Amino acid sequence: MKKPLFSERTAWDLTENDLARDLGAARGEGRALVDLTESNPTRAGLADTAALVALLGDPRGATYAPIALGHPTARAAVASYYAERGLDLPIDRVALSASTSEAYGWLFKLLTERGDKVLVPAPSYPLFAFLAQLEDVELVPYPLMREAGFRIDLHALEAAIDEDTRAILLVHPNNPTGSFVRRDEAEALEAIALRHGLSIIADEVFGDYAFAGLPADRLPSFVGPRRALTFVLSGLSKVVALPQLKLGWIGVLGPDDVALEAMRRIEVIADTYLSVGTPVQLALPEILAARGPIQAAIRARTARNLVALDAALAALGAEASVRRLPVEGGWYAILEIPRTRDEDAWVQLFVRDEGIIVHPGYFFDLPDEGFLVVSLLPPEATFTAAITTVIRRLGEA
Ligand SMILES: Cc1ncc(COP(=O)(O)O)c(C=O)c1O
Structure with missing residues (x-):
């Protein structure tokens, strides 16, 4: 009997790492853990969104x-969301996902054939590796310079481009560095793309979550007139903190000919x-209109x-x-810690000794x-007690 084969692209190593084992053991012992990696906004005790979720039960659906x-x-609601921020995204350039x-x-x-390359920032969001692998895309990291406020290393980025490169990916503001792309970086990137x-x-996705007002040298959004073909992504996961509603969007910017060709293919x-x-989709205008208090609650929580x-x-x-590294936006903070132990050893120490989970x-x-x-979303009292413990232990090193 011949066994069925599975694809190479799904040949992941799914064995538990030490941290997962420690977490499993702690949970098995019934220990209460404080999760400072919690980034699910629906578990953070923020705004009451039951009435918004109930809109999905409307008979019109x-x-x-x-x-x-x-x-x-729904496409018009997305265009209005940008128009309310003074940004022009025509309705015919919106695709929902x-x-x-x-x-x-x-x-x-x-954009890609099998094996083509997409440039991605490092550090950034870990899911890209999986998303790319599932589409047979090769990710090529380009560095963000930590000591320069995570400015993009444009020379390294351009040097990483070869004939197989198809796109430059940016996270704006980035996860977890919280850094917004500067206007001069955006211009330079556009020139490189062209x-x-x-x-x-x-x-x-984190574009609505700047800590203080956005400094004048930062780009509010890539939505606007663009010379290069540009795709702007966002969605309800962060805009109204309701990932379970499953609605995101792509805004397609750039010269009409290529943008409309892209829209036809995306369709x-x-x-x-x-x-x-x-x-x-039918509830989207009401859902987006309700974002003010939800975002205010998140901004207050992360700031406190x-x-x-x-x-x-x-x-x-x-x-x-x-x-703490400087942060301009988003839901995370980065701690630079003593190198007396490696990162895994610190993470394990916090789980085993203190029942606290950090990334x-x-x-x-x-x-x-x-x-x-660490995530800045947990309730204030929980967060304060846990982060105080983490920082005290780090200070003892
Ligand atoms: C930078 C970034 N992009 C995308 C996502 C995922 O958003 P969605 O739920 O719309 O897939 C996340 C989720 O944390 C994220 O941090």
Whole structure:
């Protein structure tokens, strides 16, 4: 009997690592763990969104509307979301998807042949590796310079381009560094994209979450007039903190000829799956209109947690070898920590001794050892107690 074969692209090593084993053991013993990696906003005790979710039960959703790029009402709601920020995204340049992750898959299908390359920032969001592998795309990292506020190393980026490169991916603001792309970087990237015939993919899921007002030298959004073909991604996961609604979007910017050609092709890809639910599309205008208080609650939460983190650092005194890296936006903070142990050893120590879960920096491709990443979403009292413990222990090293 011959066994069926599985694809190489799904030949993942699914054995548990030490941390997963420690976590399993702690949970098995019934220990209460405090999760400072919690980034699921629906578990963070934020705004009450039950009424928004209930909109999906409206009878208007009872009739299936299979429209590939999205229901006109929903596409118009996305265009209005940008217009309210003074940004022009024409309705005919909006395509809905079930999530940003799905949109990445569609764009990789649109832009690449098997083995083609996409440039991605390092450090950044770990899911890219899987998204690319599933589409047979090779990711080529380009460095963000930590000591320069995570500015893009444009020379390294351009040097990494070869004839197989198809796109430059940006996360704006980046996860987990919280850094926004500067206006001069965006211009330089556009010039590089035009020189080499590349597209730009700008993931703006955290775009509404700047800590203080956005400094004048930062680009508010890639939505706007663009010289290079540019895809802007976002969605309800972060804009209204409801990932379970499963609605994201792609905004297609750039010269009319290439942008409209891209839209025509995306329409066929979207038509093949028709993955966005009708109820959520029809409710989108009301859902997006409700984002103000939800975003305000998240901004207040992350800002207060950042203050608590800084207070714990201040208590260590100026000589301490722990510091927080500057952050401009997003839901995360990065701690630079003593290199007396490697990152995994620190993470395990916190789980075993303190029942606290943090991310090692390498998980996000932070260079070198010596970083931990924490989510700023947990409830204030929980976060403050746990981060104070983490920072005190780091300070003792
Ligand atoms: C940078 C970034 N992009 C995309 C996503 C995923 O969003 P979605 O739920 O729309 O797939 C996340 C989720 O954390 C993210 O951090």
